Amino acid sequence: MEKKIGLYICKGCGIGEAVDVEKIQNIGKNALRVPVVQVHDVFCSREGIDLIKKDIAEQGVNSIVIAGCSPRVKTYEFSFPGCFVERVPLRELAVWTIEAPEEKQLAAEDYIKMGVIKAQKGEIPEPYIIETVKSILVVGGGISGMTAATEAAKAGYDVVLVEKESELGGFARKLYKRVPTDDYTKGVLGDVNLEPLINEVTSNPKIKVYTSSKIEKIDGQPGDFDVTISKNGSTETIKIGAIIQATGWKPYDAKKLTKKYGYGKFKDVVTNFEFEELAKKNKGVIKRPSDERVVKTVLFVQCAGQRDPEHIPYCSGMCCATTLKQARYVTDGNSDATAMVIYKDIRTPGKLEYYYKEAQNTPGVMLAKGEVTGIREEYDKLVVTVEDSLLGDKAEIEAEMVVLATGMVPTTKEPQDYLIGLAEAAAKGDEAKAKYIETTKKPEFILNLGYRQGPELPFLEGGFGFVDSNFICFQYETRRTGIYAVGPVRQPMNMTEAQEDAKGAALKAIQCVEHVAKGIAVHPRAWDTSFPEPNLTKCTACKRCTEECPFGAIDEDEKGVPFYKPNRCRRCGTCMGACPERIVSFKDYSVDMIGTMLKNVSVPSEDDRPRIIVLCCENDAFPATETAALHRLKLDPALRFIQLRCLGSMNLVWIADALSKGVDGMLLLGCKFGENYQCHFAKGSELAKYRLGKVQETLDRLQLESDRVQMYEVAIDEYWRIPSIIDEFMEKIRQIGPNPFKGF
Structure with a gap:
């Protein structure tokens, strides 16, 4: 179709008073040779919009340059389907920011020229359409994964849920009670009660559950992923539209805390997770491991190995509330029992602050700020040394049991550590070290992505093993388009937060599939129908585009020539900037x-x-x-x-x-x-x-x-x-x- 440009110069918002509109109109007609040039007092008015529509209908205008206000405003008014539309913000970049009248005029003329050039060079993008699979894969059958699966199913999507264990429930299955989720002031602990959610998942005809299974490989792109699932020695490959990773977390290795806290050395020093299992095993009655005696004094050590550069430098977020809950295991039903909590800081954000205040008034629960510097065993008691208390004195406290709040580590950390180790060995040319890492430390990968950039989701340097999601701008969205991280693989969180997180990730996965079906970008340019179209006849196979693409959207054939998987692409144009031969273009960029x-x-x-x-x-x-x-x-x-x-x-x-x-x-x-x-x-x-x-x-x-x-x-x-x-x-x-x- 032959291009016909229309230039529409708005005089509103003070533009008409600040610049010589007639001169700009003449530049458009004569110097720039724009066939249709119109001026109006307020182009976003009904009359102004009708004028543009009339030119489209009667004069065949199909490329529109609107010189007026920012492209971030009046987007609905200036939407003309089937037309290339370029917005020139004269108001912001010339009228409002420049003082001298002659400089305003010169700036306006430059911006008009650039806007017309963009219309001359640009074409209306044609969407990349494929036959889209409207189903969602959820990897992980814990509280996050099950919630994501049910939410997606409620929205009408088919869901495949893959869990490596023999039953659903994840880490929540190991809990005796949960922190209150509604009336925090009474301090009544809630039942975990996973059965309703598990039944909802297993009985839903739109959710297919694979237990005792793992992901063998993931290939393809959003809307058309090929996912191979292995179970009991057999494999099955299915088509998937979008993926949610909800593989959760595991406790920090407390064996690394033996020297300071005596874990593994003293039987009655346990982690908060082991303490939870003891409570569940004995239905709330706490018996110490060494002699099965019901305990009356338990000391809880907060941030054991957490907020510590030698172990976990971050706060796990849920430990303080968990300890306040576990303190009630000790005191509930036993008026003679004492639960002592030694903390660096108590962190109970939001409404959990009410739960913390309730714990302060609970008989038998004692909270004291301090730093535990050592634990030793004397007879049948443990003696805990505490320094840097509020009083500034060194103290020794006797207890029958000590519980260490060791924190949470994402399941992604081990694969990431392995990949980092290999990369560092390769960078140093240390083949022996690389071989040692491969043979002795190779973990079981989770997603097994068929991407040239690696088998797992990318991670931030200093991210401590958590999956890289752009947490400031785009929650859940990883650098692998169509694959979303949810729950404690993304950041530390408690059960309630994980359930909320899962709902958001399910919506994002649905958005991904719907956008791919329409041939538009998933995010952040969620309106964009363009995609990179390289002129490969001039390609030198330098691999800069494949190496610099942040999203793994470009693969290479056996000759090293790149080929695109457009639905992985975010339309950023990084490949365009990387290419020394300048062969990568979008129709409108x-x-x-x-x-x-x-x-x-x-x-x-x-x-x-x-x-x-x-x-x-x-x-x-x-x-x-x-x-x-x-x-x-x-x-x-x-x-x-x-x-x-x-x-x-x-x-x-x-x-x-x-x-x-x-x-x-x-x-x-x-x-x-x-x-x-x-x-x-x-x-x-x-x-x-x-x-x-x-x-x-x-x-x-x-x-x-x-x-x-x-x-x-x-x-x-x-x-x-x-x-x-x-x-x-x-x-x-x-x-x-x-x-x-x-x-x-």
């Missing part, structure tokens, strides 16, 4: 498109008038800039902002093109990244920073200073930083001086 926009920005010939290009990500930096405009913060008029899907899509050729044209500097604004990353595309901003380190070679070739290109990290709520970042960068540019290519 390409290296050529952005490059042409850069080349058409006006560059003042006067030496004292700089021109700066700002490339910023659409998720944090660009919204932060627009928020700065909303607050009427003024920005240097030398800047021209170009929005990228992700800073990871930045191709280094853009820097060379802009600087060789005479642009004085380039400022890159991306999401924050690191251990607590916020980048919507996980690695995009970090990869941009890495690539920027290689820009020096390009600038040296152009005989330009490396400080002309700088990158800053900005969170979406840090709009107030935008002016100071710009001022700091502009000062550097003024010190360096004008670009010597200016005027050529």
